[in-house]
Amino acid sequence: MIFSLHPRLQQDTFKITDLTLSQLLLMNNRNFPWLILVPQKPEIRELTDLEPKDRLILMEEICLVSEKMQAFFKPDKINVASLGNLVPQLHIHVVARYQHDAAWPGPVWGATCVECQEKAAKEILGKLITVFKADSL
Protein backbone atom coordinates (compact mmCIF):
# COMPACT_ATOMS: atom_id res chain seq x y z
CA MET A 1 0.00 0.00 0.00
CA ILE A 2 1.16 3.52 -0.85
CA PHE A 3 0.06 6.63 1.04
CA SER A 4 -2.25 8.97 -0.79
CA LEU A 5 -4.06 11.96 0.65
CA HIS A 6 -7.79 11.43 1.20
CA PRO A 7 -9.78 13.25 -1.55
CA ARG A 8 -11.73 15.28 1.01
CA LEU A 9 -8.51 16.59 2.60
CA GLN A 10 -7.14 17.29 -0.88
CA GLN A 11 -10.25 19.30 -1.71
CA ASP A 12 -10.44 21.30 1.52
CA THR A 13 -6.77 22.26 2.00
CA PHE A 14 -3.65 23.79 0.49
CA LYS A 15 -0.28 22.08 0.97
CA ILE A 16 2.35 23.96 2.99
CA THR A 17 5.20 21.46 3.21
CA ASP A 18 6.32 17.94 4.09
CA LEU A 19 7.72 17.32 7.56
CA THR A 20 9.57 14.10 8.47
CA LEU A 21 6.40 12.06 8.93
CA SER A 22 3.49 14.28 7.98
CA GLN A 23 2.20 16.47 5.22
CA LEU A 24 1.35 19.90 6.60
CA LEU A 25 -1.79 21.44 5.12
CA LEU A 26 -3.65 24.74 5.47
CA MET A 27 -7.40 24.36 5.82
CA ASN A 28 -9.33 26.50 3.35
CA ASN A 29 -11.36 28.33 6.01
CA ARG A 30 -10.82 31.99 6.59
CA ASN A 31 -12.52 32.02 10.00
CA PHE A 32 -9.58 30.31 11.71
CA PRO A 33 -5.82 29.82 11.21
CA TRP A 34 -6.22 26.06 10.88
CA LEU A 35 -3.44 23.63 9.96
CA ILE A 36 -3.66 19.87 9.49
CA LEU A 37 -0.96 17.22 9.86
CA VAL A 38 -1.40 13.99 7.90
CA PRO A 39 1.12 11.22 8.65
CA GLN A 40 2.20 9.84 5.29
CA LYS A 41 1.58 6.18 6.06
CA PRO A 42 -1.07 4.09 4.30
CA GLU A 43 -4.18 2.71 5.99
CA ILE A 44 -3.91 4.64 9.27
CA ARG A 45 -7.14 5.64 11.06
CA GLU A 46 -6.17 5.97 14.71
CA LEU A 47 -3.07 7.26 16.51
CA THR A 48 -2.64 3.70 17.76
CA ASP A 49 -2.37 2.41 14.16
CA LEU A 50 0.97 4.24 13.88
CA GLU A 51 4.13 2.43 14.90
CA PRO A 52 5.32 3.58 18.35
CA LYS A 53 8.28 5.51 16.92
CA ASP A 54 6.00 7.36 14.48
CA ARG A 55 3.63 8.33 17.32
CA LEU A 56 6.53 10.14 18.98
CA ILE A 57 7.59 11.85 15.75
CA LEU A 58 3.99 12.97 15.30
CA MET A 59 3.96 14.48 18.81
CA GLU A 60 7.15 16.38 17.96
CA GLU A 61 5.56 17.61 14.72
CA ILE A 62 2.38 18.70 16.55
CA CYS A 63 4.54 20.72 18.96
CA LEU A 64 6.68 22.19 16.16
CA VAL A 65 3.55 23.32 14.32
CA SER A 66 2.00 24.66 17.55
CA GLU A 67 5.11 26.70 18.33
CA LYS A 68 5.29 28.14 14.81
CA MET A 69 1.59 29.06 14.98
CA GLN A 70 2.02 30.65 18.41
CA ALA A 71 4.86 32.80 17.05
CA PHE A 72 3.13 33.66 13.75
CA PHE A 73 -0.56 34.05 14.71
CA LYS A 74 -0.22 35.04 18.42
CA PRO A 75 -3.41 33.19 19.38
CA ASP A 76 -5.03 32.97 22.82
CA LYS A 77 -5.06 29.17 22.65
CA ILE A 78 -4.00 26.30 20.43
CA ASN A 79 -6.56 23.54 19.87
CA VAL A 80 -5.20 20.12 18.83
CA ALA A 81 -7.44 17.23 17.82
CA SER A 82 -7.61 13.90 16.05
CA LEU A 83 -11.28 13.21 15.28
CA GLY A 84 -11.82 11.45 11.96
CA ASN A 85 -15.54 10.76 12.32
CA LEU A 86 -16.08 11.92 8.72
CA VAL A 87 -12.67 11.54 7.04
CA PRO A 88 -11.21 8.20 8.12
CA GLN A 89 -7.56 8.94 7.23
CA LEU A 90 -5.65 9.95 10.38
CA HIS A 91 -5.24 13.72 10.43
CA ILE A 92 -4.45 16.09 13.29
CA HIS A 93 -6.04 19.52 13.48
CA VAL A 94 -3.90 22.30 14.95
CA VAL A 95 -5.99 25.46 15.19
CA ALA A 96 -5.03 28.93 16.46
CA ARG A 97 -7.94 30.24 18.51
CA TYR A 98 -8.85 33.74 19.64
CA GLN A 99 -11.34 34.86 22.25
CA HIS A 100 -12.93 36.98 19.51
CA ASP A 101 -13.09 34.26 16.84
CA ALA A 102 -16.27 32.93 15.22
CA ALA A 103 -16.66 29.88 17.45
CA TRP A 104 -14.98 30.73 20.80
CA PRO A 105 -15.17 29.10 23.31
CA GLY A 106 -16.72 26.25 21.31
CA PRO A 107 -14.78 23.95 18.99
CA VAL A 108 -14.24 24.86 15.32
CA TRP A 109 -15.65 21.59 14.01
CA GLY A 110 -19.21 22.08 12.91
CA ALA A 111 -18.80 25.87 12.69
CA THR A 112 -19.65 27.35 9.30
CA CYS A 113 -16.80 27.15 6.81
CA VAL A 114 -16.08 30.40 5.01
CA GLU A 115 -13.62 29.61 2.25
CA CYS A 116 -10.66 31.90 1.67
CA GLN A 117 -10.70 34.14 -1.34
CA GLU A 118 -8.00 32.97 -3.71
CA LYS A 119 -5.79 36.03 -3.22
CA ALA A 120 -5.97 35.87 0.59
CA ALA A 121 -5.31 32.12 0.55
CA LYS A 122 -2.22 32.52 -1.63
CA GLU A 123 -0.91 35.29 0.58
CA ILE A 124 -1.21 33.37 3.86
CA LEU A 125 0.02 30.18 2.19
CA GLY A 126 3.13 31.94 0.90
CA LYS A 127 3.91 33.25 4.38
CA LEU A 128 3.38 29.86 6.01
CA ILE A 129 5.61 28.13 3.46
CA THR A 130 8.37 30.56 4.47
CA VAL A 131 7.68 30.00 8.18
CA PHE A 132 8.07 26.24 7.82
CA LYS A 133 10.91 26.26 5.29
CA ALA A 134 13.98 24.38 6.54
CA ASP A 135 12.11 23.33 9.64
CA SER A 136 11.31 19.73 8.95
CA LEU A 137 12.41 17.79 11.99
Next chain:
Amino acid sequence: MIFSLHPRLQQDTFKITDLTLSQLLLMNNRNFPWLILVPQKPEIRELTDLEPKDRLILMEEICLVSEKMQAFFKPDKINVASLGNLVPQLHIHVVARYQHDAAWPGPVWGATCVECQEKAAKEILGKLITVFKADSL
Protein backbone atom coordinates in the same frame (compact mmCIF):
# COMPACT_ATOMS: atom_id res chain seq x y z
CA MET B 1 4.54 25.44 42.26
CA ILE B 2 2.72 22.20 43.06
CA PHE B 3 0.28 20.53 40.68
CA SER B 4 -3.35 20.59 41.69
CA LEU B 5 -6.31 19.54 39.58
CA HIS B 6 -8.40 22.44 38.25
CA PRO B 7 -11.65 22.74 40.27
CA ARG B 8 -13.80 22.38 37.14
CA LEU B 9 -12.10 19.07 36.24
CA GLN B 10 -12.45 17.94 39.86
CA GLN B 11 -16.16 18.71 39.76
CA ASP B 12 -16.92 17.08 36.39
CA THR B 13 -14.93 13.84 36.68
CA PHE B 14 -14.18 10.72 38.71
CA LYS B 15 -10.57 9.61 39.19
CA ILE B 16 -9.58 6.26 37.66
CA THR B 17 -5.84 6.09 38.34
CA ASP B 18 -2.45 7.77 38.09
CA LEU B 19 -0.25 6.95 35.12
CA THR B 20 3.44 7.93 34.97
CA LEU B 21 2.76 11.53 33.98
CA SER B 22 -0.98 12.00 34.02
CA GLN B 23 -4.03 11.57 36.19
CA LEU B 24 -6.65 9.54 34.34
CA LEU B 25 -10.21 10.73 34.89
CA LEU B 26 -13.68 9.59 33.82
CA MET B 27 -15.93 12.41 32.63
CA ASN B 28 -19.29 12.41 34.39
CA ASN B 29 -21.33 12.23 31.15
CA ARG B 30 -23.35 9.14 30.38
CA ASN B 31 -23.75 9.99 26.69
CA PHE B 32 -20.15 9.05 25.88
CA PRO B 33 -17.33 6.88 27.28
CA TRP B 34 -15.11 9.89 27.87
CA LEU B 35 -11.74 9.83 29.62
CA ILE B 36 -9.42 12.73 30.39
CA LEU B 37 -5.65 12.76 30.89
CA VAL B 38 -4.19 15.57 32.99
CA PRO B 39 -0.38 15.78 33.11
CA GLN B 40 0.54 16.36 36.75
CA LYS B 41 2.79 19.34 36.21
CA PRO B 42 2.00 22.83 37.48
CA GLU B 43 1.19 25.82 35.24
CA ILE B 44 0.81 23.92 31.96
CA ARG B 45 -1.71 25.23 29.39
CA GLU B 46 -0.41 24.00 26.05
CA LEU B 47 1.27 20.77 24.90
CA THR B 48 4.29 22.92 24.13
CA ASP B 49 4.53 24.02 27.78
CA LEU B 50 5.51 20.43 28.66
CA GLU B 51 9.18 19.46 28.57
CA PRO B 52 10.01 17.51 25.40
CA LYS B 53 10.39 14.20 27.27
CA ASP B 54 6.99 14.67 28.95
CA ARG B 55 5.34 15.34 25.57
CA LEU B 56 6.49 11.89 24.46
CA ILE B 57 5.29 10.21 27.68
CA LEU B 58 1.94 11.93 27.17
CA MET B 59 1.69 10.53 23.63
CA GLU B 60 2.39 7.05 25.02
CA GLU B 61 -0.30 7.54 27.66
CA ILE B 62 -2.81 8.78 25.06
CA CYS B 63 -2.15 5.62 23.04
CA LEU B 64 -2.33 3.34 26.10
CA VAL B 65 -5.69 4.84 27.05
CA SER B 66 -6.92 4.64 23.44
CA GLU B 67 -6.00 0.96 23.22
CA LYS B 68 -7.69 0.13 26.52
CA MET B 69 -10.82 1.99 25.42
CA GLN B 70 -10.82 0.23 22.04
CA ALA B 71 -10.65 -3.13 23.80
CA PHE B 72 -13.20 -2.29 26.50
CA PHE B 73 -15.79 -0.12 24.71
CA LYS B 74 -15.38 -1.41 21.09
CA PRO B 75 -16.07 2.03 19.60
CA ASP B 76 -16.26 2.98 15.92
CA LYS B 77 -13.71 5.76 16.44
CA ILE B 78 -11.53 7.30 19.11
CA ASN B 79 -11.52 11.11 19.31
CA VAL B 80 -8.50 12.73 20.97
CA ALA B 81 -8.29 16.45 21.69
CA SER B 82 -6.53 19.13 23.68
CA LEU B 83 -8.76 22.22 23.63
CA GLY B 84 -8.71 24.16 26.90
CA ASN B 85 -10.72 27.18 25.75
CA LEU B 86 -12.72 27.05 28.98
CA VAL B 87 -10.49 25.15 31.44
CA PRO B 88 -6.94 26.45 31.05
CA GLN B 89 -5.13 23.50 32.71
CA LEU B 90 -3.78 21.18 29.98
CA HIS B 91 -6.08 18.16 29.68
CA ILE B 92 -6.49 15.66 26.89
CA HIS B 93 -9.89 14.25 26.01
CA VAL B 94 -9.99 10.63 24.82
CA VAL B 95 -13.54 9.76 23.80
CA ALA B 96 -14.96 6.49 22.46
CA ARG B 97 -17.40 7.35 19.67
CA TYR B 98 -20.17 5.33 18.03
CA GLN B 99 -22.04 5.99 14.83
CA HIS B 100 -25.22 5.80 16.91
CA ASP B 101 -24.11 8.14 19.71
CA ALA B 102 -25.77 11.42 20.67
CA ALA B 103 -23.41 13.70 18.72
CA TRP B 104 -22.07 11.61 15.79
CA PRO B 105 -20.50 12.67 13.47
CA GLY B 106 -20.05 15.98 15.31
CA PRO B 107 -17.70 16.52 18.23
CA VAL B 108 -18.79 15.84 21.82
CA TRP B 109 -17.83 19.29 23.07
CA GLY B 110 -20.88 21.48 23.25
CA ALA B 111 -23.25 18.49 23.20
CA THR B 112 -25.63 18.32 26.16
CA CYS B 113 -24.10 16.74 29.24
CA VAL B 114 -26.24 14.06 30.84
CA GLU B 115 -24.64 13.19 34.16
CA CYS B 116 -24.30 9.57 35.18
CA GLN B 117 -26.57 8.27 37.88
CA GLU B 118 -24.47 7.47 40.91
CA LYS B 119 -24.92 3.70 40.66
CA ALA B 120 -24.04 3.59 36.94
CA ALA B 121 -21.02 5.85 37.48
CA LYS B 122 -19.68 3.65 40.27
CA GLU B 123 -20.15 0.53 38.16
CA ILE B 124 -18.28 1.83 35.12
CA LEU B 125 -15.64 3.44 37.32
CA GLY B 126 -15.00 0.15 39.11
CA LYS B 127 -14.56 -1.65 35.80
CA LEU B 128 -12.21 1.02 34.43
CA ILE B 129 -10.08 0.98 37.58
CA THR B 130 -9.61 -2.77 36.99
CA VAL B 131 -8.84 -2.25 33.29
CA PHE B 132 -6.08 0.25 34.09
CA LYS B 133 -4.72 -1.49 37.19
CA ALA B 134 -1.04 -2.36 36.87
CA ASP B 135 -0.88 -0.59 33.55
CA SER B 136 0.88 2.61 34.40
CA LEU B 137 3.71 3.01 31.90
